[in-house]
Amino acid sequence: MARIYEFQSKKLLKEAGIRIPEGGVACSPEEARSIAERIGKPVVLKIQVWVTGRAGLGGIKFADTPQEAKEKAGYLLGMKVKNFIVEKILVEEKLDIDAEYFAGLVIDDAGKCPVLIFSSAGGTGIEEIARKNPEKISRISIDVGKGLKEYEVRNMIRKTGISGKLLTQLSRILTRLYKTAHTYDARSAEMNPLVLTKDGMVYAADCHFTVDDYAVFRHPELGIDIAREFDRPPTELERIAYQVEEKDYRGTFYFLQMEENISAEEKAIGFNGAGGGGSMMSMDAVLSRGFKLANYCDTSGNPSASKVYRAAKVILSQPNIKGYFASGSGVASQEQFHSARGLVKAFHEEKINIPGVIRLGGNFEEKAVEILEKYLKNIPGKIEGYGRDDSPEFCARRMEELIAENDYTSHAVAHIKEPEIPSELYAFSTVTGKVWIDHHKCLNCLDKGCIKSCSAGILTLEDGKPVLAIGEEEAKKGKCPECLACEVFCRFHAEDAVFIHLPIPGLKEYRDKIRSKD
Amino acid sequence: MSILVDDGSKVVVQGITGREGKVRTQLMKDYGTNVVGGVTPGKGGSEVYGIPVFDSVEEAWEKTGPVDISVVFVPAALVKDAALEAIAAGVKLVVIVPDRVPIFDVLEISSFARAHGASFVGPNTLGLVSPGKAVLGMIGGRAERAKEWFKPGNIGVSSRSGGMTSAISYYLTEAGLGQSTIVHVGGDAVVGLSHPEVMELFEQDEQTKLIVMFGEIGTTQEERVAGLIESGKLTKPVIAYIGGKAAKSGTRFSHAGAIVEGTRGSHASKVERLTGAGVYVVDAISDIPLKAAELMEAAGGQK
Numbered sequence: 001m002a003r004i005y006e007f008q009s010k011k012l013l014k015e016a017g018i019r020i021p022e023g024g025v026a027c028s029p030e031e032a033r034s035i036a037e038r039i040g041k042p043v044v045l046k047i048q049v050w051v052t053g054r055a056g057l058g059g060i061k062f063a064d065t066p067q068e069a070k071e072k073a074g075y076l077l078g079m080k081v082k083n084f085i086v087e088k089i090l091v092e093e094k095l096d097i098d099a100e101y102f103a104g105l106v107i108d109d110a111g112k113c114p115v116l117i118f119s120s121a122g123g124t125g126i127e128e129i130a131r132k133n134p135e136k137i138s139r140i141s142i143d144v145g146k147g148l149k150e151y152e153v154r155n156m157i158r159k160t161g162i163s164g165k166l167l168t169q170l171s172r173i174l175t176r177l178y179k180t181a182h183t184y185d186a187r188s189a190e191m192n193p194l195v196l197t198k199d200g201m202v203y204a205a206d207c208h209f210t211v212d213d214y215a216v217f218r219h220p221e222l223g224i225d226i227a228r229e230f231d232r233p234p235t236e237l238e239r240i241a242y243q244v245e246e247k248d249y250r251g252t253f254y255f256l257q258m259e260e261n262i263s264a265e266e267k268a269i270g271f272n273g274a275g276g277g278g279s280m281m282s283m284d285a286v287l288s289r290g291f292k293l294a295n296y297c298d299t300s301g302n303p304s305a306s307k308v309y310r311a312a313k314v315i316l317s318q319p320n321i322k323g324y325f326a327s328g329s330g331v332a333s334q335e336q337f338h339s340a341r342g343l344v345k346a347f348h349e350e351k352i353n354i355p356g357v358i359r360l361g362g363n364f365e366e367k368a369v370e371i372l373e374k375y376l377k378n379i380p381g382k383i384e385g386y387g388r389d390d391s392p393e394f395c396a397r398r399m400e401e402l403i404a405e406n407d408y409t410s411h412a413v414a415h416i417k418e419p420e421i422p423s424e425l426y427a428f429s430t431v432t433g434k435v436w437i438d439h440h441k442c443l444n445c446l447d448k449g450c451i452k453s454c455s456a457g458i459l460t461l462e463d464g465k466p467v468l469a470i471g472e473e474e475a476k477k478g479k480c481p482e483c484l485a486c487e488v489f490c491r492f493h494a495e496d497a498v499f500i501h502l503p504i505p506g507l508k509e510y511r512d513k514i515r516s517k518d
Numbered sequence: 519m520s521i522l523v524d525d526g527s528k529v530v531v532q533g534i535t536g537r538e539g540k541v542r543t544q545l546m547k548d549y550g551t552n553v554v555g556g557v558t559p560g561k562g563g564s565e566v567y568g569i570p571v572f573d574s575v576e577e578a579w580e581k582t583g584p585v586d587i588s589v590v591f592v593p594a595a596l597v598k599d600a601a602l603e604a605i606a607a608g609v610k611l612v613v614i615v616p617d618r619v620p621i622f623d624v625l626e627i628s629s630f631a632r633a634h635g636a637s638f639v640g641p642n643t644l645g646l647v648s649p650g651k652a653v654l655g656m657i658g659g660r661a662e663r664a665k666e667w668f669k670p671g672n673i674g675v676s677s678r679s680g681g682m683t684s685a686i687s688y689y690l691t692e693a694g695l696g697q698s699t700i701v702h703v704g705g706d707a708v709v710g711l712s713h714p715e716v717m718e719l720f721e722q723d724e725q726t727k728l729i730v731m732f733g734e735i736g737t738t739q740e741e742r743v744a745g746l747i748e749s750g751k752l753t754k755p756v757i758a759y760i761g762g763k764a765a766k767s768g769t770r771f772s773h774a775g776a777i778v779e780g781t782r783g784s785h786a787s788k789v790e791r792l793t794g795a796g797v798y799v800v801d802a803i804s805d806i807p808l809k810a811a812e813l814m815e816a817a818g819g820q821k
Contacts, residue, residue, distance in 0.1 A: 107621060107708060110738050113629070114625065144628075145630055145633065146629070185622055187621065214594065214621065215621070275681030276680075276734070277677065277681055277682035278681040280679075280734060280765065281682065281759075281761050283764060284761065284763045288763075300681070330681070331667060331688040333658055333663075361685075389692075
């Protein structure tokens with residue numbers, strides 16, 4: 001449920017022909033003054049942040065003159081409200097209120113349809129109104145296939161005791177609200193209050209839309225940068241992670257930062273779940289042992305090894321975590337060795353010195369656990385791999401024990417060094433990265449395990465050297481699934497001749513900033 | 519019997535020539551699902567694993583006879599058209615595997631399905647399996663795994679999490695308890711067949727003696743199951759686990775459906791409603807097979 005601002009929501013309403021107060025958005029006191037001057041009437045100034053109950057938080061002010069608007073704007077801009085800093089305010093004409101109503105659209109999961117709700121007693125304490133004065137509230141379930149007819153809305157509003165011209169005016173507004181909500185794939189839409197002025201006009205005095213995360217792609221005009229609800233602005237690390245998620249559709253990589261400033265004393269861990277239910281269950285298991293989650297992350301839906309690698313790199317960009325905990329449902333349909341290879345590459349590069357408990361139960365878990373154990377035994381942090389028969393509760397306890405054994409060392413974020421690769425090396429591009437093979441080293445290699453281990457079978461031997469068996473374009477388009485098997489094999493069993501570069505834009509700069517703070 | 523699918527059900531796969539479609543068709547076919555055809559517009563006349571590909575569901579129906587079920591593996595943005603096409607052709611059950619399907623598309627499918635007396639599972643579902651009979655979707659990943667993890671028996675499983683659907687069923691199998699049908703209802707905020715609808719099917723199914731439900735925070739599904747029990751429409755014993763005990767209100771945890779809005783849909787409110795209705799709510803997944811064994815024994819049913 002990505003949110004959009006009040007001023008954006010109002011713009012959508014205005015385009016749909018719903019009356020909104022005259023006004024504009026100000027980012028400076030001077031702008032507020034000039035908007036108030038243009039309006040030429042007393043104004044209201046409203047902070048534009050994603051919180052409810054702004055009036056109670058001191059985020060709504062009135063001004064009679066442009067000068068006063070400027071002063072009040074100076075007070076509101078830069079104000080800290082919950083987790084937000086106010087950067088924009090909406091300056092609008094103050095309405096001459098005769099009555100207030102409420103209109104809202106929600107999606108009813110039981111009825112599998114949108115429901116439009118109207119209250120003739122306003123929207124403050126709507127649940128209370130519903131209990132005490134049910135006759136003032138009316139609702140209608142909408143069949144999306146048939147659409148909503150104005151007469152249906154008229155009949156709905158009529159039941160709350162409204163008649164005459166007001167009835168027709170409100171019916172038109174609510175019908176348009178539904179159309180707008182449908183057009184913009186709203187997950188919810190609310191006009192609270194709808195104001196009837198003394199001269200008989202109805203205005204949407206306040207309005208809030210949330211947009212369905214899965215439909216944000218249809219609405220680039222809304223300028224939503226991260227399609228997800230937040231009760232705070234997204235953190236820098238979340239923005240970096242979101243880019244990975246957005247650009248690589250193979251599987252899910254969902255990343256949420258729970259704590260930004262973890263101290264060395266805290267019992268915090270990096271969390272890498274898999275699958276919504278399994279992640280939640282695993283999260284419940286570690287939290288009940290008193291752990292704090294630095295982040296919540298879900299890599300599932302058969303993600304590529306490269307995606308899991310990037311997830312691990314993002315998780316390990318959080319200083320002071322004391323362990324890395326990965327656990328999903330335990331019986332995943334996805335092929336778990338891909339995740340294992342992603343983790344092996346990341347943990348090696350990071351040379352992590354904190355322990356990890358990696359529960360990769362599911363398809364090919366034996367192979368996944370073997371990969372972890374075989375290739376991660378020589379890194380400073382102790383990493384244990386588990387499968388479907390080890391419960392999340394048991395794994396949470398192991399995490400605790402390993403951290404205790406590790407004397408509570410906490411994680412230091414490493415600097416990311418861009419690879420320096422001689423330009424003459426054999427190379428080809430993949431969907432999200434690049435593979436280099438140092439053929440000089442290959443001459444010493446007898447078994448060419450890179451070719452055998454390649455899950456897509458796209459490598460072949462040419463003059464004793466491994467090369468692509470397919471066209472470079474094909475590899476780039478996805479024939480190379482970035483399973484990382486060639487690199488992992490070559491590093492541990494052969495000549496360390498293969499290197500796969502999987503860039504994460506912005507992460508290097510982010511880490512440098514984090515490191516300079518320490 | 520089982521619910522929704524058995525070995526006689528005739529199945530088509532929409533998007534059969536795509537990456538996921540191909541792999542999962544192999545799973546279904548190897549498991550024994552009666553896949554009679556695939557559909558990819560523009561690729562009619564070709565074959566995937568010996569299964570004929572048609573240009574439309576209607577054509578598949580004409581050439582293979584009535585189709586009971588369609589399993590959809592097309593990109594999210596095309597799911598709505600695919601589902602409407604299947605329903606319009608006469609298919610009564612559509613399994614929608616892809617995730618990230620826009621909610622208004624789901625509502626439109628729902629409206630269309632209702633008008634045509636059809637139903638759908640998903641979106642964002644791993645699918646379902648009636649052990650020993652048929653798999654729909656991608657549950658199990660590979661046929662040999664699905665055969666190893668799921669065994670025929672008397673426990674119906676319904677879950678909002680794909681991974682947990684497999685996990686719970688596997689732990690039941692390990693404990694010697696087989697399953698009638700295993701349904702992943704999907705992780706989204708609005709899904710076709712949700713927990714209560716699946717419960718009603720299990721209630722009617724003779725093979726099912728006990729039901730296990732994996733619930734999550736968010737939506738009204740678990741509360742509606744409690745309502746079914748209270749109104750006498752669900753009389754079989756139910757064991758439930760609700761995920762998201764420690765989840766923060768107002769934050770979505772992976773599944774679009776797993777968000778607490780205000781106090782509605784919270785872990786506490788669901789546990790309270792279900793417990794009040796007589797559901798056995800357990801605190802750890804490992805308690806599910808223990809409780810199930812105890813109840814099956816008490817009922818004197820065969821395992």
